[in-house]
Amino acid sequence: MTELLSYVLPGVPYGCVYALMAAGLVLTYRASGVFNLAFGAQAYVSALLFSVVVQEGAGTWWAFVLSVVVAGPVMGLLLDGVVFRYTRGAPPLVRLVPALGLMIAIPSVAQMLAGTSTRVPASFVLRPNQVYFHLAGSAVSGEEIGTTLVAFASVAALAALLRSRRLGLRMRAVVESPRMAELHGVRSDAVGSLAWSISSLFAALAGVLLAPIYAQLNASNFTALLVAAIAAAAVGGLESLPLTLVGGIAIGVAQQVIGGYLPSGTILSSGLRPAFPFLVLAVLLVGRRSLRHDGRLDDPLAGCDPPMASLRPAPRMAEVALGAKAFTVALGAAVVAIAVAVVPGNWEFTFTQAAVLSIVMLSITLLTGLAGQISLGQAVFAGAGAFTAGQLAAHFGLPVLAGVLAGGLVAGMLGAIVALPTLSLGGISVGLLTLSFALLADNVLFLYSWSGNGATGLSVPRPKLGGLSFAGTGAFFGLSLVILGIVSGAVVLVRGGTVGRQLAAIRGSETGAASIGIDVARLRIVAFTLSAVIAGVGGALYASLEQSVSPNDFNYQFSLVYVVVVAAVGVYSVAGAIEAALAYTVLLQLVGSLPGRYSSLVALVFGLVALGYVRHPEGVVTYAQSWVLDRAEQLARFLQRDRASGAEAG
Amino acid sequence: MPLLELAGVSKSFGGIVALHEVTLAVAEGEPVGLVGPNGAGKTTLFDCIAGLLEPEAGSIRFGGRRVDGLPPFRRSRLGMARTFQRLELFSGMTPLEHLLVTERTRQGTGRLWKDLVGLGRPTRAERREADALLDLVGLADVADQPVEVLGLGRARLVELARALAAGPRLLMLDEPSSGLDDDEREALASAIERARRELGAAVLLVEHDLDLVAEVVSRLVVLDAGKVIADGGVSTVLADEGVRRAYLGAAR
Numbered sequence: 001m002t003e004l005l006s007y008v009l010p011g012v013p014y015g016c017v018y019a020l021m022a023a024g025l026v027l028t029y030r031a032s033g034v035f036n037l038a039f040g041a042q043a044y045v046s047a048l049l050f051s052v053v054v055q056e057g058a059g060t061w062w063a064f065v066l067s068v069v070v071a072g073p074v075m076g077l078l079l080d081g082v083v084f085r086y087t088r089g090a091p092p093l094v095r096l097v098p099a100l101g102l103m104i105a106i107p108s109v110a111q112m113l114a115g116t117s118t119r120v121p122a123s124f125v126l127r128p129n130q131v132y133f134h135l136a137g138s139a140v141s142g143e144e145i146g147t148t149l150v151a152f153a154s155v156a157a158l159a160a161l162l163r164s165r166r167l168g169l170r171m172r173a174v175v176e177s178p179r180m181a182e183l184h185g186v187r188s189d190a191v192g193s194l195a196w197s198i199s200s201l202f203a204a205l206a207g208v209l210l211a212p213i214y215a216q217l218n219a220s221n222f223t224a225l226l227v228a229a230i231a232a233a234a235v236g237g238l239e240s241l242p243l244t245l246v247g248g249i250a251i252g253v254a255q256q257v258i259g260g261y262l263p264s265g266t267i268l269s270s271g272l273r274p275a276f277p278f279l280v281l282a283v284l285l286v287g288r289r290s291l292r293h294d295g296r297l298d299d300p301l302a303g304c305d306p307p308m309a310s311l312r313p314a315p316r317m318a319e320v321a322l323g324a325k326a327f328t329v330a331l332g333a334a335v336v337a338i339a340v341a342v343v344p345g346n347w348e349f350t351f352t353q354a355a356v357l358s359i360v361m362l363s364i365t366l367l368t369g370l371a372g373q374i375s376l377g378q379a380v381f382a383g384a385g386a387f388t389a390g391q392l393a394a395h396f397g398l399p400v401l402a403g404v405l406a407g408g409l410v411a412g413m414l415g416a417i418v419a420l421p422t423l424s425l426g427g428i429s430v431g432l433l434t435l436s437f438a439l440l441a442d443n444v445l446f447l448y449s450w451s452g453n454g455a456t457g458l459s460v461p462r463p464k465l466g467g468l469s470f471a472g473t474g475a476f477f478g479l480s481l482v483i484l485g486i487v488s489g490a491v492v493l494v495r496g497g498t499v500g501r502q503l504a505a506i507r508g509s510e511t512g513a514a515s516i517g518i519d520v521a522r523l524r525i526v527a528f529t530l531s532a533v534i535a536g537v538g539g540a541l542y543a544s545l546e547q548s549v550s551p552n553d554f555n556y557q558f559s560l561v562y563v564v565v566v567a568a569v570g571v572y573s574v575a576g577a578i579e580a581a582l583a584y585t586v587l588l589q590l591v592g593s594l595p596g597r598y599s600s601l602v603a604l605v606f607g608l609v610a611l612g613y614v615r616h617p618e619g620v621v622t623y624a625q626s627w628v629l630d631r632a633e634q635l636a637r638f639l640q641r642d643r644a645s646g647a648e649a650g
Numbered sequence: 651m652p653l654l655e656l657a658g659v660s661k662s663f664g665g666i667v668a669l670h671e672v673t674l675a676v677a678e679g680e681p682v683g684l685v686g687p688n689g690a691g692k693t694t695l696f697d698c699i700a701g702l703l704e705p706e707a708g709s710i711r712f713g714g715r716r717v718d719g720l721p722p723f724r725r726s727r728l729g730m731a732r733t734f735q736r737l738e739l740f741s742g743m744t745p746l747e748h749l750l751v752t753e754r755t756r757q758g759t760g761r762l763w764k765d766l767v768g769l770g771r772p773t774r775a776e777r778r779e780a781d782a783l784l785d786l787v788g789l790a791d792v793a794d795q796p797v798e799v800l801g802l803g804r805a806r807l808v809e810l811a812r813a814l815a816a817g818p819r820l821l822m823l824d825e826p827s828s829g830l831d832d833d834e835r836e837a838l839a840s841a842i843e844r845a846r847r848e849l850g851a852a853v854l855l856v857e858h859d860l861d862l863v864a865e866v867v868s869r870l871v872v873l874d875a876g877k878v879i880a881d882g883g884v885s886t887v888l889a890d891e892g893v894r895r896a897y898l899g900a901a902r
Contacts, residue, residue, distance in 0.1 A: 490766060497770020498760025501751040508740025515700065515738065516752045516816050517726035526762065 006138045007260035008253050013144040015252025016151030017206050018277075019245045021229030022236070023155045024202030027162075029238050031171045031195030034084045034095055035428050038102035040219075040226030042075050042200055043207030045110045047217050050208045052114050068204040076200025080193055086614050088178060088192075092427025096374060097567045097613040100560055105607025107219030108600030147209045152245070154205060158198070159241040171195055220557065227439060228252075228277035230432060234284040251277050267454075271444035278436035278443075285433050286421045320633045324625060328575070335586070347589075348473045354578075354585040355480040356545055359487050359538030361566050361577035366491055367531035368563070369571040370500060372507025373524060374427050376559050377418065377434035378535050380441045381411040383554030385536025386543035387451050390458035400463035404483075404540040411536020412529045419528035423521045438556040446551035457550025460543040480541060487534055488574045494530070503527055561603060568609035570619025579621050651714055653678045653852050654699070654820055659708035661694055661876075668694040669705065670876040676820065681846060681853040683863040683884070686873035687897055692856045693735055695873065696824055699854075700732050701725045713819070729819035733809040733826055735856075739797045745808045746793040749780035752815040780815070786844060787811045788837035802829035807837060814845050821845055822854045827862050835862065842866050860888070872897060 021039065028036045046067045053063035079102065087095045131139040162168040170191050173181040178188035210225070228251055235247025255276050262269035272279075336351075360382050367373050385407030392398035392406055418437055422430045446452030462471045463479065470476045494500045502523055505513040510520050543549040565584050570576025587602045594601070609620050616623040652675035661669040668691045676682050684692055697703040699710060701722035710718040717725050740748055750772045754760065764770050772780075784790045787807045792800060797808055806826055813821055823842070827835050839862060845851050857863045863870065863884070870887040872880040874896040880887045887893055 493768055493770075494762070494765050497762075497765025497768075498751075498754050499762050499765050499770065501747065501770075502755060502760060504743055504747075505740045505751050508742055509738040511702065511722075512734070512738030512740060512812075514722040515726055515732055515734075516812060517723050517755050518751075519723050530762075 003260075004257070005135075007257045009135055009138050009140065010144070011253030011256035012249055013147040013252070014255065015232075015249030016148050017210055017225070017248075018228045018232045018252055019248025020151045020154060020202055020206040020209070021225060022232035022244045022248050023158055023241055024199040024206070025229055025233045026236065026238055026241065026244055027158065027195055027199040027202070028084075029233075030162075031175055031199075032080070032084060032088055032192050033175050034087060035099065035432075036079070036084070036199070037096070037099035037226070038079065038106055039203050039229070040222040041103050041106035041110075042072070042079075042203040043210070043225065044107055044217065044219055044222040045075065045207070046071055046204035047207035047210055047222075048110050048114050051217060064208065068201065068208055072201040072204030073197035075204070076196035076198075077193055079200070080196035083611055083614070084196070085189065085192060090614070092431070093368065093372065093374060093567075094614055094617065096428060096431055097564070098611045100376075100564050101568070101607040101610030101613070103223075103607075104557070104560055104564060104603040105610075107222070108604040108607070111219065111600050112597055112604070150205065150209060154202065155241055155245050158202070161198075162241070167191070167194070223556070224274060224277070224439070227281060227436060231277045231281035231284065234281055234288065237288060251280055267444060267447045271447055275440050275443040278439040282421070282433055282436045282440075285425060285429050285436075317633055317636055320629055320636055323632055324629050327625065327628065332579075332582075335582070346473075348477060350585050350589045351582075352473055352477040352480055352545055353542075354582045355477065355484050356538060356541045357581035357585060358484050358578045359480075359541065360535050361538075361562060361581045362484075362487055362491055362574065363531040363535035363538065364563060364566045365571060365574060365577040366494070366534060367527055368566070369573070369576070370491075370495055370507065371503040371523070371527035371531075372427075373527055374431040374563075375418075375434045375528070375531070376431050376563060377438035377441070377556075378531070378562055379539075379554040379556065379558035380438050380445075381415055381532040381535035382539025382542065382558075383441065383446060383452060383549075383551065384411040384414050384532075385539035386460070386549050386554065387446070387453075387458060388536070389540035390460040390543055390549065391450065393460060394458065399465075400461055400540075400544050401465060403460075404463075404537055404544070407540030408533040408537040411539065412533035415528040415530075415532025415535075416525055418532075419525045422528075423524060435556065435559070438559045442551060442555045446554070452549075452551035452554075455550060455552070457548055457552075458543070459548045460540075460546075462544055462547065476545060480545070483537065483541060484578075487537065488578075491534075491574055499523070499526065561606070564603075564610045565606045567613050567617075568606045568620055570621050572618060573622070576619050576621060652676060653680075653713060654854075655709075655711040656699070657709050657711075659695070659698055659705045659710065661691075661698055661703060661705045667876050669698065671708065672873075672876070672878055673708075674871060674878065674881070676852050676854060678819070679846065679850045679852050680869065681842075681855065681867040683867040683870045684854060684856045684873060685858070685860070685863065685870060685897060689875075690873040691876040692873055693824060694876075696732060696822055696854075696856065699725075700730060700822065726816065729817075730822065731813035731816040731818035731820070732822035733806065733813050733824055735824040735828075737802075737805055737809060739805060739808060739812075741798055742796060744794050744796055745784060745789050745800075745811065746777075746780055748797070748808055748812045749783055749815045750776055752812050753779060756815070756817050783811045783815055786814075786837075787841045788834065803831055803834045806830060807834060807841075810838065810841055814841065814849070817849065818845075818851050819849075820854065821849075821851045822856075824856045825858065826855070827857060827859045835859075838862075839865055 021043065025036060025039055028034055049071055050063045050067035053066055054060060083098045083102065087098060130142050132142055132145060133140055162171070170181065170186050173184070173186055174188045174191045181188050207222070229248070232244055232248035232251055235250070236244030255273050258276055259269070259273040262272065360378065363378055363381065367375055385404070388407040388410040389400060389403030392403045393400055398406070418434065422433055425433065447454045452458070462469070462476060464470065470479045502513070502518050505518055506520050506523055514520055539554065546553070566577060566580045569580035569583055584602065584606070587605065591598055591601050612620065654676040656672055656674045659669055659672045660667070672695060684695070686692055694703065698705045701717070701720060705718060709716060712725065712728055712730065715728070717728065753776050754772070760770060781790065781793070784793050787810055789804060789807055789811060792804060797805060800808065806829060810823070810826055826838055830838060842853060842855070843866065846853060853866065855863060855867055868884060869882065870880070870884045871878060872887060872893050879896060880890050880893045
């Protein structure tokens with residue numbers, strides 16, 4: 001009993017921080033229908049600000065005011081005013097992409113400005129490191145007491161606020177229908193802003209209080225915190241604050257207990273503790289009915305809103321369309337030429353990387369662009385392909401090219417398995433489920449010696465085909481272009497065929513698709529499987545290119561970054577995937593020649609571009625093209641008219 | 651034997667009773683109008699028949715077969731097609747593509763290997779059929795425009811054409827004329843008429859435009875507060891005192 005208590009008690013402060021984050025998430029979700037995935041990043045920024053200010057010598061109170069009371073709400077207002085206000089009521093993908101963009105862009109700005117930093121414990125009345133009393137044999141420090149008290153007080157205050165007629169009722173009205181609320185004299189935007197600033201205050205508070213789990217402040221710890229908080233919010237059904245508090249504490253305590261009782265030294269015990277919240281979230285998503293829908297509300301006045309931006313460029317005049325093709329080719333050639341001429345580095349290798357990454361990106365084109373499904377775990381499928389090829393080569397001497405195929409198949413099976421629990425879920429929930437799957441793979445699945453072999457990783461040889469060797473980078477480049485060609489061709493064929501049209505139909509409307517007899521569940525599995533096969537082939541090829549890979553090459557961050565990069569550049573076309581891979585690898589190479597702290601610049605660039613997805617879902621390349629083409633068309637019309645009037649005069 | 655047969659269908663949301671023991675039969679090829687004040691449960695009834703909602707009690711038979719419990723796509727394959735009051739179009743696709751995917755789906759599920767060897771493309775015959783349908787509903791001029799740029803009226807006609815392309819035995823139309831101008835309304839009425847003649851489809855029409863209803867159907871069912879309060883010939887039902895009170899609010 002004492003032993004159990006000695007594990008339970010230290011879990012409470014962690015749980016309180018989870019609950020604090022979760023309460024903030026619930027608030028924005030309830031007030032604006034948006035699932036704020038940038039929440040962890042906001043907590044991270046406040047925590048970083050706090051520790052930097054304290055380390056600069058300012059007092060703790062000043063640091064607290066600056067990082068929590070000021071920076072928290074300001075960030076919230078900014079995010080609401082610039083991004084999230086415009087995604088209310090939009091389809092899941094439109095709500096998710098900007099949030100993902102922020103999720104990777106915000107930490108990269110913070111990192112560039114401040115670097116990584118050690119955590120400074122925050123407590124004001126109590127001394128953080130002093131042990132105040134012993135309970136069941138374990139020491140209780142000032143920080144633990146402070147964290148628990150602040151969390152309870154804040155959640156109680158929020159619950160009271162939401163009960164109040166003034167704010168609580170208005171918030172519910174605004175989320176139901178912002179326009180209807182406005183007709184009744186509620187300023188929807190003002191209510192939204194208030195909710196966002198309060199919610200962000202909670203994120204900031206959680207970031208600064210952050211229970212002493214993490215010694216280092218880095219962004220990925222805060223993603224883990226975010227997922228734990230989402231799990232806690234899910235316990236409360238994204239609604240009940242008391243249940244959310246209970247959920248947060250239960251998760252925090254369970255993590256400690258698991259850590260205490262599992263035999264130490266195994267992958268399960270070291271991995272399960274951080275992975276526990278992800279498991280909880282996955283189970284809740286599948287099991288709780290209230291979490292299944294998308295949070296998309298039927299605003300009776302939705303018809304007043306302008307229609308969603310069209311994905312399809314308007315038909316062009318023939319000359320202009322031809323010009324557009326020439327323009328694309330010229331632009332690509334120019335980018336390559338400038339890159340090769342101006343910047344140092346191994347370009348042969350970089351372009352090979354781009355070709356291989358294009359294949360992985362195509363998996364997103366198929367799944368998200370064509371079928372409209374969201375996956376935040378594509379890197380896992382790529383990893384599954386890579387490790388399959390590596391293991392087969394190492395243990396059975398299987399040729400790498402056969403391994404690439406086998407990798408695709410294994411990844412495809414994994415894709416089908418992942419698709420099964422998502423069948424009854426809405427878009428955002430599918431995203432969260434695949435994200436928890438990616439985090440599980442990072443923390444447990446890929447660490448075993450039979451899969452990714454932990455930090456050591458695997459070595460994968462370059463392929464041979466009969467007498468033909470692809471050991472040199474040049475030959476490998478040729479090979480990857482051939483495979484990229486095959487995969488692109490397959491995607492184009494599927495898109496033009498029956499299955500492709502049915503996938504496009506479910507992207508447009510699953511209800512509509514079912515109404516004409518399309519089996520949406522089956523097609524979702526098909527989409528996930530095909531996409532995972534493509535990602536697996538790409539991952540295996542990547543492993544062979546790098547010749548040695550470890551789970552770190554396929555961690556969850558890549559899953560997020562890939563989606564953001566493809567969505568920013570163009571998720572609806574094969575060319576978009578290739579351009580995305582090219583832009584990403586070339587930018588990485590360019591940034592590689594800058595000082596180390598700028599390494600996150602790439603994530604920042606794509607994260608910010610992804611914010612444009614709300615207005616221009618076609619992606620930045622297509623947008624730029626149509627901007628230029630619009631002008632060209634105007635010019636062509638003008639010239640034609642000129643000629644016509646000239647002919648009349650003659 | 652009736653094509654569609656509902657017996658004692660009930661559905662409630664929380665404490666609100668949306669449908670209370672609705673019993674209704676539609677014969678093969680029969681056009682039936684379903685009217686009632688807003689909130690009477692018309693759309694809920696559609697959703698129960700189509701399978702988007704599961705009723706708590708009662709049975710639904712279609713073509714002599716119990717269909718309650720079947721998912722929507724299976725009911726659609728048995729020959730139900732519908733339009734939606736809140737549009738459920740395939741955004742990003744053109745009207746032509748809507749019809750092509752519907753026709754192909756009606757013929758059976760696509761095979762991936764066929765697509766991969768290029769056999770999945772639309773055939774000439776499918777294209778002709780789609781063009782004919784687009785002509786019928788008056789959408790030929792926007793066949794290749796993405797549906798997002800169409801106005802509400804034409805978007806409703808795309809839904810109608812899509813439902814027709816599914817080759818239904820029962821065509822369920824949920825307020826198809828709302829947002830339509832006179833020409834579009836004309837196209838709608840003639841499309842429903844032709845669907846009935848050529849496909850022999852039964853029609854279940856939810857509609858507030860009583861002129862249109864009278865034009866298309868011969869029998870009227872009135873729903874009020876989840877209950878069927880009248881069922882019979884159009885003129886008889888419209889003359890009924892209870893109906894006038896509930897729906898038209900004319901008699902006091």
